Amino acid sequence: MEFIFSKRAKITFVALMLIGVLAIIYGIFNGGEHGHNRLWANIFVNGFFFFAISIGALFFLALQYATEASYMIVLKRVIEGITQFIFIGSGILIVFFAAGTFHLHHIYHWMDPMVYIEFLEDGSANPLYDSIITGKQAYLNQPFFWIRTILYLGVWSYFAYLFRKRSLLEDAQGGTKLHFKNMTSAAIFLVFFAFTSSTASWDWIMSIDTHWFSTLFGWYVFSGIWVSAMIFLVLITIYLKNKGYLPSVNDSHIHDVGKWMFAISFLWTYLWFSQFMLIWYSNIPEEVTYYITRIEHYKGLFFGVFFVNFLFPMIILMSRDTKRSIGYLITVGVIIFIGHWLDVYLMITPGSLGHLEFGFIEIGMFLGFLGLFLYVVFNAFTKAPMTVKNHPFLEESEHLHI
Amino acid sequence: MADKVIYAMYDDDQVLLAGAKQLVSKGIYIRDVFSPFPIHGIDPVIGIKQTRLAICAFIYGLIGLLLALYGMYYFMIVDWPMNIGGKPNEFFYQNLPAFVPIAFEFTVLLAAHGMALTYFIRNWTLPGIQARNPYPETTDDRFVMEIHPHDNNMTADELAQHLSETGTINIEER
Numbered sequence: 190m191e192f193i194f195s196k197r198a199k200i201t202f203v204a205l206m207l208i209g210v211l212a213i214i215y216g217i218f219n220g221g222e223h224g225h226n227r228l229w230a231n232i233f234v235n236g237f238f239f240f241a242i243s244i245g246a247l248f249f250l251a252l253q254y255a256t257e258a259s260y261m262i263v264l265k266r267v268i269e270g271i272t273q274f275i276f277i278g279s280g281i282l283i284v285f286f287a288a289g290t291f292h293l294h295h296i297y298h299w300m301d302p303m304v305y306i307e308f309l310e311d312g313s314a315n316p317l318y319d320s321i322i323t324g325k326q327a328y329l330n331q332p333f334f335w336i337r338t339i340l341y342l343g344v345w346s347y348f349a350y351l352f353r354k355r356s357l358l359e360d361a362q363g364g365t366k367l368h369f370k371n372m373t374s375a376a377i378f379l380v381f382f383a384f385t386s387s388t389a390s391w392d393w394i395m396s397i398d399t400h401w402f403s404t405l406f407g408w409y410v411f412s413g414i415w416v417s418a419m420i421f422l423v424l425i426t427i428y429l430k431n432k433g434y435l436p437s438v439n440d441s442h443i444h445d446v447g448k449w450m451f452a453i454s455f456l457w458t459y460l461w462f463s464q465f466m467l468i469w470y471s472n473i474p475e476e477v478t479y480y481i482t483r484i485e486h487y488k489g490l491f492f493g494v495f496f497v498n499f500l501f502p503m504i505i506l507m508s509r510d511t512k513r514s515i516g517y518l519i520t521v522g523v524i525i526f527i528g529h530w531l532d533v534y535l536m537i538t539p540g541s542l543g544h545l546e547f548g549f550i551e552i553g554m555f556l557g558f559l560g561l562f563l564y565v566v567f568n569a570f571t572k573a574p575m576t577v578k579n580h581p582f583l584e585e586s587e588h589l590h591i
Numbered sequence: 592m593a594d595k596v597i598y599a600m601y602d603d604d605q606v607l608l609a610g611a612k613q614l615v616s617k618g619i620y621i622r623d624v625f626s627p628f629p630i631h632g633i634d635p636v637i638g639i640k641q642t643r644l645a646i647c648a649f650i651y652g653l654i655g656l657l658l659a660l661y662g663m664y665y666f667m668i669v670d671w672p673m674n675i676g677g678k679p680n681e682f683f684y685q686n687l688p689a690f691v692p693i694a695f696e697f698t699v700l701l702a703a704h705g706m707a708l709t710y711f712i713r714n715w716t717l718p719g720i721q722a723r724n725p726y727p728e729t730t731d732d733r734f735v736m737e738i739h740p741h742d743n744n745m746t747a748d749e750l751a752q753h754l755s756e757t758g759t760i761n762i763e764e765r
Contacts, residue, residue: 466688470676507649590632 190434192570202564209557216550229294230541231550233285235558237393238417238533240278242562245418246271247349248382254352254375257368259582260445260589263437266575267426269356271418273569274562275349279342282393286338290331296541298322299329299399321400329396341389348378356577363579386411397540401479403468409460410536416453417529423450424522425566427515434575440513441589447512450522454502457529461495483535486544491535498528530555596622597747598725599754600761601734604630610757611636611736619745619753623737625729648706655701659694725765 216228250268253261261268289297298304304319305326322329351374359367387407395406403409423446429435430443468476483491501521511517534551577583601607608630611621621637624630633639664683667673667690672680679685711717729735738754740747751762 462688462691466691469688470678472676509645 190436190575192429192434192567192575194567194571198567199564202560202567205556205560206564207557208553209560212550212553212557215553219550226294226296226541227546227550229285229288230296230538231554232281233296234530234534234537235554236278236281236285237537238530239274239558239562240282241414241533242417242421243272243274243278243349244345244386245414245416246422247275247345247352248379248386248415249418249422250352251348251375251378251382254371255379257372257582259585260442262580262582262586263435263442263576263589264422264426264446265356265577265580266570266573267429267435268422269353269573270566270569271421271425272349273353274565275346277561277565279346282342283338286335286393290335294541296397296537297399299325299396300331319399325399329392329399334392337388337392341385344381344385348374357573359580360574360578365581368581386414394536397537398479398482400475403464403476403479405460405464405467409457409464412453412457412460413529413532416450416457417526419446419449419453420522420526420529422446423518424526427519429570429575431515437576437587439589441591443515443518444509444513444591445589447506447518450518450525451502451506451512454498454525457532458495458499482539482543487535487539490531490545494528494531494535498525498532501525501528595740595747596725596765597738597740597750597754598763598765599736599738599757599759600726600728600763601736601758602732602760604628604734606758607734607736608633608636610754610759613757614738614753617753618743619738619750620742621736622739622742625724625726625735625737627730627732627734630734644706644710647709648702651705651709652698652702654705655698656694658701659697660690662697663690663693 213228213232216231217225246268250265250272252258253265253268288294289300292300295301298319299322301317303315303317304322306315307318307320307323309315352371355367355371387410390407390410391402394410395402423443426435426438426443426446430438465480468480501524505517505521506512538546580586599610601610604626607624607626611624611633614621615636615638624633624637626633667686668680668683674680675689678689715723724730724735725737726733726735736754738750740750743750747764751764754762
């Protein structure tokens with residue numbers, strides 16, 4: 190079935206984007222005491238969050254291919270549509286990193302060349318010198334950072350492009366050849382993603398709090414990526430099913446995506462808590478800095494987000510019936526969607542601003558990026574029929590019954 | 592009379608499933624089905640209700656959670672507070688993060704063991720208990736349907752007549 194991008198949806202998304210543009214303009218003139226850091230931090234929060242949804246969808250698609258799973262084949266085009274935001278999302282991230290390189294913002298403290306100079310030209314000690322950051326210079330330097338960033342974004346985008354191309358080709362050509370080729374490519378992607386999802390989160394997010402490090406951070410970010418993608422998949426599937434674009438999606442498919450949302454919420458909770466508890470218990474000064482900033486200035490939000498993202502899916506989605514109920518799924522989905530956006534917000538802003546500033550800039554830019562993301566995803570839906578043809582497991586997926 | 596039972600044997604699960612649907616549509620009550628593996632879709636056909644094991648598991652898990660938390664509270668706060676790495680031990684909530692892993696593990700332990708034991712007791716298949724399946728072949732490659740004539744107000748012969756139309760390989764009265 191062909192997807193029709195209705196005029197109403199288009200107008201809504203463009204209106205959301207305009208709110209975002211207004212928020213950016215407002216932010217340029219009302220940056221507050223941190224200058225443009227607040228504006229750029231928000232660009233990064235939203236740019237990363239929506240990029241994360243599409244990269245999470247790509248990971249999920251690759252997981253389906255590599256394990257030869259059949260149950261999600263009727264939703265394959267939806268997942269593929271979400272992955273198509275990767276290209277624009279990469280562009281936004283590159284703009285953000287380039288702004289750091291050109292010192293338009295000061296979110297990455299280690300990008301400042303002054304912190305590496307121990308003595309000034311007149312021989313006196315440099316007050317800005319930072320021996321900890323200098324010690325990390327072998328890894329955390331700009332050329333290497335850019336090589337890595339381009340590598341991650343390039344390879345991930347390539348796989349998003351590749352899977353999409355093969356999926357369209359499969360519609361025309363049929364057979365099982367592409368299925369097995371996808372399986373190999375997906376396995377390669379998963380191995381690559383296993384490493385790069387960790388290193389990317391160190392490079393992009395953990396390096397904001399430059400002095401601090403946590404070996405678990407990569408998994409924590411990855412679980413956030415995955416659960417955000419699953420929440421969005423649940424919401425968009427229910428929307429499209431409601432509009433009648435997914436006739437072969439039945440209760441069992443909804444139940445399955447609901448289970449993913451439920452299960453990955455626990456993965457996220459588990460990793461959040463593991464990181465917190467180990468650092469709380471050992472109480473080593475260089476490790477606790479991350480939590481001290483958050484507990485001093487963001488206490489309610491910081492623990493509130495944890496409990497909402499943990500308890501809502503746990504209590505409400507535990508029973509089988511609620512995972513099949515559209516009302517419950519939407520309620521929980523919307524709440525923890527915002528919860529996981531706030532989680533990304535709490536990863537990035539404490540290190541770049543230091544204290545809580547929340548207002549029109551934050552909300553307006555979230556809405557703006559949401560509009561852009563939905564516009565790109567809906568536009569991708571119009572490019573291909575909503576149900577695949579000729580996939581070897583299509584028949585099996587249509588008869589899913591659990 | 593009342594303890595007479597008819598067993599119909601099949602060599603294919605799909606034949607049995609189709610047969611069961613046919614019999615139920617005629618209003619015949621099937622007491623039970625013995626099979627080496629779960630037959631997908633048989634439960635609603637022969638009127639088996641959704642399992643309540645999940646509710647049991649939840650209750651056992653909750654008991655485990657509360658027991659673990661109470662235990663930690665008693666051991667570490669009330670009875671013998673210890674200074675472990677300078678962690679606060681005056682109030683329960685101050686030391687709560689340290690108790691979470693134990694509470695989690697104990698929840699899982701009680702939920703898993705309780706669920707397994709409930710399952711075994713409910714099916715009466717604890718170790719050492721005589722197996723109750725009428726044909727040992729149903730643990731290998733045969734499928735057996737159990738029907739009681741007095742459930743259906745029919746004579747055994749009438750039931751056998753209906754059963755023979757469903758592709759059985761053997762009908763036996765015991």
